[in-house]
Amino acid sequence: MAFAEALVRKRNQSGGSVLIGLLESLGRGTVARRVRDAMEGAGLKIASSEKIDLALKPKAKEPATSYFIRNKWSQFSESLKSRASQLTFTPEVIQVLVDQAQAEKIQDAYHSLSIENYRVSESMIAAIASGQWDPEEKKDVVNRFAAKGYLDAFNLVTREALRDAILWQRGETPIEEMCEILLGLVIGIKRRLFAPMADVGLIDPSDLESYRNQPVFIRGSNHIPMNHTKVAEAMQGVMLAAADEQNPYIRAALAHFFIGYVHPFGDGNGRTSRFLMNYIRLVAGLPWIIIPVERRSEYLLGLEKMSMQDFPSTFFDFLLSLERD
Known part of the structure; x- marks a missing residue:
């Protein structure tokens, strides 16, 4: 019922309908009725819920949260197939793609950091990338070390893409092993993003190696991320599906x-998600894409529609528009 209480606090009616539908689909009708009663008792009008088509079968001993994520992924994937089937491409040589990405690294760092409201400039980032900066300088510490962490994470992602591309393109490695590769990459990205800050005492070094251990809310969004105790299971589901x-x-x-x-994570989720997206693109033979800070509102709207309305097309089409720009 804790999730239902969070939905009430956020006045999230559509989320309540989805939760009730999922519970009914899993045969948890009693719990579904309790959730409905709690939300309607708080004055929220819950639309008639529809049972969710659970297209996938759980894997042996798979946690419920992992299964929920994989099933949600499957539904999104199915709805996007007609769009994706129209897209054809000839995979490019991975070294060429990595060289192209490295050539745009400063620009990418500027936009990705600016989306997260860091105050950076391309000249600042270029100076850090070339080693022409003083780590001991006390001015603008957070922004400068965020830029250093971003550049380190960028180099990790391109290096791992070079190494892993052959595994993805052959398609012979077991799914569970590819899942572990993705999980390791995500933790590695988090570590690189924040290691420079940990080195100078701005954050606790123990935070570099783990998922969040407390609730988190997303500024400007009605989406409520799941309880921190379920994050590890959810991430397993995400990477298995990927x-x-x-x-x-x-x-x-x-x-x-x-x-x-x-x-x-408590911080760095947006940067991590963009890095993971581009790693997947590189190993598939697709070029790195930069999400411009000038299109931040459009970008976040697409994500919000997916979270709150289960409508993935807006976000998918947004990403495709970046390839055409």
Whole structure:
């Protein structure tokens, strides 16, 4: 019932309908009625819930949260197939793609950090990238060390993409093993993003190696990320689904979305989701894409529609528009 209470606090009517439908689909009718009573008792009007088509079967001993995420991924993937089927491409050589991404690294860092409201400039980032900066300088510490962490994470992602591309393109590695590769990458990104801050005492070094251990809310969004005790199970589901997804456009878009949906970390989720998206694109032979800070509102709207309305097309089409720009 804790999740229902959170929905009440956020006045999230559509989320309540989805939760009730899921509970009914899982045969938890009594709990579903209790959730409905709690929300309607708080004055929220809950639309008639529809049982959710659970298209996937749970894996042996799979936690319920992992199964829920994989099933949600499957539904999104199915709804995007008609769009994705129209997209054709010839995979480019991974080294060429990585070289192109590295050439745009400063620009990418500027936009990704600016989306998260860091106060950076391309000249600041370029100076840090070239080593022409003083880590001991006390001015603008948070922004400068955020830029340093971003550049370190960028280099990790491109290096791992070079190493892993052959595994993805052959398609012979077991899904569970590819899942572990993705999970390790995500933790590695988090570590690189914040290690420079930990080195100078701005954050606790123990935070670099783990998922969040407390609730988190997303500013400007009605989406409520799941309880922190379920994050590890949810991330397992995300990466199993990503490893099993056949279409690289869908895999990249949904991996991005689900990092934000689960929100595994206290900070850095947006940057991590964009890095994971681009890693998936690179290993598939697709170019790195930059989300411009000027289109931040459009970008966040697409994510919000997926979270609150289960409508993935707006976000998917937004990402495709960046390829055409």
